[in-house]
Amino acid sequence: MNIQHPSRKAVIASAAVAAMTVTGIAGTAVASSFRDVTLEVDGVSIPVSGFMGNVSDVLATAGVEVSSHDLVAPSLHERVSNGQTILVRRAQQYMVDIDGVSTPTWSTATDIDDLLGQVGTKGAIIAADRSTSRAELPALTVSGPIRVVADGQTHTVDARQGASASDLLSQAGVDVSFLDRVVFTSDEQGSFLRVIRVQRGVEEREETLTKEVEEQEDSTLAKGTRKVAQEGSDGSIKRSVYVERRDGQEIVSQVVSENRTEPVKQIVKIGTKETTTASSSSAASSSSGSSATVTGNDVWAALARCESGGNPATNTGNGYYGLYQFSASTWRAMGGTGLPSEASAAEQTQRAQALQARSGWGQWPACARSLGLL
Known part of the structure; x- marks a missing residue:
């Protein structure tokens, strides 16, 4: 079976041609006649035969269900002709992070560049792995250069058609841990792959509680003299804090435990005699x-x-x-x-x-x- 992966633009263009063909042969007799058509779903072609008047009939005959997010060309209510090809591109849901807010987005994009273009927001972030995304889109549908940004450095690699995030990291010589985030984003120069270093752990932090110094007048001491009647000491708060940092920026800070030592007041006698x-x-x-x-x-x-x-x-x-x-x-x-x-x-x-x-x-x-x- 010959599996094709047309771009979104190609799908829409095919739909336009198909619609013109259907218009030329529309009629009651044709609508009730037996037809042989080809149904292509996400690049996989399926022959469908039966008494079918429009695209919706073809999908019903083939047992293919579509959602409102999917791309169907021609549209569901367009008439079909014998030998015609019906294209279906199923939409996938992606979590897109814009200014720190994650928003679900449905798309039939065929690569990351196309998906970011549909989002239409510079700096939007899309996870590059299956843990947070329903599908791992290729970086490019054609070969070409793409940037990999990690640890403050930019590596430009020649990506082959269909290369994934893992392929790009390997080409750039960038290692990632299981904690690190790997995302696709974009700027004025286009799409690029970014590695966000993640560190997690418990840190010990100490805060000093400054002692209070109280002066008390003492008529038994000569005026102008000072005497420490009680030595004071500073207190402290020692905390164990769970911290998560991304590229050095503290994102999460949660106190796990706390030990407090109160300060001791220092008392100084001031002579008034x-x-x-x-x-x-x-x-x-x-x-x-x-x-x-x-x-x-x-x-x-x-x-x-x-x-x-x-x-x-x-x-x-x-x-x-x-x-x-x-x-x-x-x-x-x-x-x-x-x-x-x-x-x-x-x-x-x-x-x-x-x-x-x-x-x-x-x-x-x-x-x-x-x-x-x-």
């Missing part, structure tokens, strides 16, 4: 014969006068140095280098304030007590 009186044990007070008044930042000047007489270079040989009589080990623990007495007064005060914030006024028990800080 306005004034205090230095005892007569202060070197400066003793020399003047009067008590010293400490206000705000003057507390550090008063403490320095009490500890070292206010001399930043003090080195009495007793293992304590500078304005605030740091030991060498404590000085290094606070980030200092060399000896405290070799550092500037500003650096000594800075490190003394840091030590007080961490450990309190008890680092200078005698002078702090005399100044009313303890």
Whole structure:
């Protein structure tokens, strides 16, 4: 049997010729006469004989049912003549993706280029495999070049007539996994085959919950001092997330599990004590014969006068140095280098304030007590 695969244009042209022939011989006697015709269904020819007046009679005699989507030429109500060929092209349903929306489309197209042309929308996507399409159409009904786009590269291959998507991928040397999507689409240059890489899996993601810092006034601390009463810590949310990406773009994101650790508030005491009186044990007070008044930042000047007489270079040989009589080990623990007495007064005060914030006024028990800080 000789099986032909005419294009849609050829089918329509044949239908026009057949219609003219029927018109020439129409009549009551002819309509009731016995006829031998050929019925070609999707390229397969079937001889049909019987008393048949029109195309609908031919299909009924042959037991061929057609839907409203199928192409029949001549049309169902056209008269037929002896020896005539009736063409039937069954329509197939395809899922066409346009702007992310899948729409069922019926077509009698004979290749992908024809099908995309009927859709009439640039960028429309048609699956190139049987998993999402009722029929695997060839890329071309004639030999010619066609593009294969994958991984950001375009391969142009010489496709033979009737080549499928698998043939084109093989010619282009492009491997695909069972997850990857292979689709036909089109642009200004025409139809092409596109490979969309798909990755799926579970990812671990962590979100930081920043701790809250609360400041509380404390009248027992000298004004201008800060003390951490409760160490805080950041919290977190750890999630296991199922993710699907297509060509690197995240399409699906679904939380599988979540573990939450709440943050711990940090509490800082802020000194509000306005004034205090230095005892007569202060070197400066003793020399003047009067008590010293400490206000705000003057507390550090008063403490320095009490500890070292206010001399930043003090080195009495007793293992304590500078304005605030740091030991060498404590000085290094606070980030200092060399000896405290070799550092500037500003650096000594800075490190003394840091030590007080961490450990309190008890680092200078005698002078702090005399100044009313303890």
